[in-house]
Amino acid sequence: MIRTYRLAGAIVLAASLSLLSACSILPKPEQVDVYWLPYGQAPVAASRSAPVSWSLRLDKPMASNALNSQNIAVVPEGNLISNYKGARWSDTAPVLLRNRLLEAFLQDGRIQGLSTDDSNLQADYELGGELLAFQTRYNGKSPEVLIQYNARLVRSSDQRVVASRRFEARQPLSNPMVPGVVAGFGQATDTLMPQVVQWVMKQGQAQR
Template identity: 90%
Template sequence: MKRTYRLAGSIMFAASLSLLSACSILPKPEMVDVYRLPAAQAPIAASQSAPVKWSLRLDKPMASGALNNQNIAVVPEGNLISNYKGARWSDTAPVLLRNRLLDAFLQDGRIQGLSTDDSNLHADYELGGELLAFQTHYNGKSPEVLIQYNARLVRSSDQRVIASKRFEARQPLSNPLVPGVVAGFGQASDTLMPQVVQWVMQQGQAQR
């Protein structure tokens, strides 16, 4: 009986050593920094015009699999698309753009009936489209942030496209490290937002 106990104890001790050895070689989880898209550094001034009588729903733009995630994308050369290691966005790129547009329309103030596709409320018009680029792009040796948004304004009553336009913003980067890249995305968004807001206001009013 004593020999049985001694044998069982040896087996348990050997198993414990095996587990400890296995734990010591497991890879450590990667530390990831999560970044928000910076808020507008030059907020859109509230319009002095009277509020419009129509409502608008903002939809997340469609995007390719390379952009429809939380990676911070970079195109280092040619057609190669990669992402910054150890960093990611707080949400997917289409959601970041939609939420930034929502902030811009709220700052403008002329559309009081604003909603997003998350709430699925009815609105007179829907703003959607495709997010074609949301990445750092290396042009030779000079990196820049590139945002390309193909906007599409749709009348909700009959789902007719009443206008579409491609918007593009480029922001050269003096700091190619991730914090500088994130700041560059904020600056590029500052350039893009007023253009989209003004275009939507003009198209929406023309239909009324």
């Protein structure tokens, strides 16, 4: 009986040592930092004009698989697209852009009937389009943030495109490390937002 106990104990000890050994050789999970899209220095100012009578729904722009993700994309050279290791956006790039547009229109204040495609509420107009670029690009040795947004304003009643325009923002980067890159995205989107808001307001009012 004593020998049986000793044998069982030896088996348990061996199994425990084997388990510890296996745990020690397993790869450690990657440490990932998650970033919000920050604000730069130029938020959209509140408009002094009277509110408009029409409503607007903001749709997530369509994007390629490389951009429709939480990766922070970078084009180091030519046609090669990669991403920053150990860093992610808090949402996919199309969602980040749509949410920043929502904040910009709310700050402007002239459209009180605002919604997004998540709620799927009826609206007079829909703002959608394609996100063509949302990445850092190395132009020689000088990195820059590049955002390209092909916007379309659609009348909801008949799904007719009433206006379209391509917007682009470039932000040179003095700091190529991830925190500096993230700050550059914030500055580039701050450049883009007033342009999109003013264009939509002008086109929407022209249709009324």
